Amino acid sequence: MVVIMATAFLFTGCGQKAGQSKKITVSTFGISTKEMKNDVVSPFEKLDNLDVKTQSGDSAARYTQIAHNPNNSIDVVELSQNNALSGNKKGLFQKINFNKLKNFKTLSHNQQKLAKETNSIPYTVNSMGIIYNSKKVGKITSWDQLWDKKFKGKIAIPDITTTFGPAMLYVASDHAKTDISKDNGKAGLKAMKELKPNVAKTYTQSSDLANMFKNGEIDVAVVGDFAVSMIQNSTPNMEYTVPTSGTYANYDTISIVKNSKNLNNDYKYIDYRLSEKTQTRAASTKSLNNAPVNNNVKLTSKDAKNKTYGDIAKRAKTIDFEYVNSQLKNWITEWNKIMNK
Numbered sequence: 001m002v003v004i005m006a007t008a009f010l011f012t013g014c015g016q017k018a019g020q021s022k023k024i025t026v027s028t029f030g031i032s033t034k035e036m037k038n039d040v041v042s043p044f045e046k047l048d049n050l051d052v053k054t055q056s057g058d059s060a061a062r063y064t065q066i067a068h069n070p071n072n073s074i075d076v077v078e079l080s081q082n083n084a085l086s087g088n089k090k091g092l093f094q095k096i097n098f099n100k101l102k103n104f105k106t107l108s109h110n111q112q113k114l115a116k117e118t119n120s121i122p123y124t125v126n127s128m129g130i131i132y133n134s135k136k137v138g139k140i141t142s143w144d145q146l147w148d149k150k151f152k153g154k155i156a157i158p159d160i161t162t163t164f165g166p167a168m169l170y171v172a173s174d175h176a177k178t179d180i181s182k183d184n185g186k187a188g189l190k191a192m193k194e195l196k197p198n199v200a201k202t203y204t205q206s207s208d209l210a211n212m213f214k215n216g217e218i219d220v221a222v223v224g225d226f227a228v229s230m231i232q233n234s235t236p237n238m239e240y241t242v243p244t245s246g247t248y249a250n251y252d253t254i255s256i257v258k259n260s261k262n263l264n265n266d267y268k269y270i271d272y273r274l275s276e277k278t279q280t281r282a283a284s285t286k287s288l289n290n291a292p293v294n295n296n297v298k299l300t301s302k303d304a305k306n307k308t309y310g311d312i313a314k315r316a317k318t319i320d321f322e323y324v325n326s327q328l329k330n331w332i333t334e335w336n337k338i339m340n341k
Helices: 033-048 059-068 081-089 102-106 109-118 143-147 165-175 186-198 206-214 225-234 263-274 276-283 321-339
Strands: 005-009 023-029 051-057 076-080 121-133 155-158 199-203 220-224 238-241 247-256
Touching: 023 033, 023 059, 023 263, 033 051, 033 263, 033 276, 051 059, 059 076, 059 081, 076 081, 076 263, 081 109, 081 247, 081 321, 102 263, 109 121, 109 247, 121 225, 121 263, 143 165, 143 186, 155 165, 155 186, 155 206, 165 186, 165 247, 165 321, 186 199, 186 321, 199 206, 206 220, 206 225, 220 225, 225 238, 247 263, 263 276
Parallel strands: 023 051, 023 076, 155 199, 155 220
Antiparallel strands: 005 051, 076 247, 121 220, 121 238, 121 247
């Protein structure tokens, strides 16, 4: 069950012009909530004496909340790339005026193109890899090893409805040596059936993985790199690898919800999220572990570790989410038959 939490943080001081709203509600991911508060929310509040309320949870649940409740109180929402694409098509977002964002120019050409296609601003890029207890399973270097019988009942994978669920099906198609777009995922779903005995859990929140490792429920997990530091900080002997064959990337984005009444603060928040200072702070392994999109940010080797940055970014493949969305309903049905029966 996904839990949606709400937190409000108040500060006093000056900075807003008379008559302007001092409020903004941000819907964000439910992982590393303490770091999100300390390194993003609280510093932003102090800039203009703002009252920032946050709601947190996984991307799919929060997207559904906005889609089903047009009178929600959310101003800006941080979603996965796929949910942002769907939300824009459904008309859930306000049209963004990119000229109001001074830091928009720090994004790459492709990132700016994505922003215009989704009416959402990418603020970090992530990809998935394999995290595992090296003391128990030895060394893992490839995706194909997930199908090894020695991992029976010891693997956790993202559910098909999550950010990296479709990417897991892409990996399964690669394992079957089939281009997923050529057979609409049939070979991948067959490979998932072969993987099923090894899967102890299909998870919806990566924040659950730390406890699963700690309790010995799993020894291996396919996970987005944004969760790696959290797991490694709470559980010893955890190694993370991105196979040299490649990985699949996803951008997390910020959108302005259609009924927002705090537009001035919405633009301030987005620009702040893209700023060099915020992007550098959020990239720290002690913070959100967010790979930067601001091209002015240069990471230390320590902070670049376990991110979609440098060599890993170069071998991260993009996913055609237009195609994914056209197939997703059928994939979810077939996935549930295989993985959740």
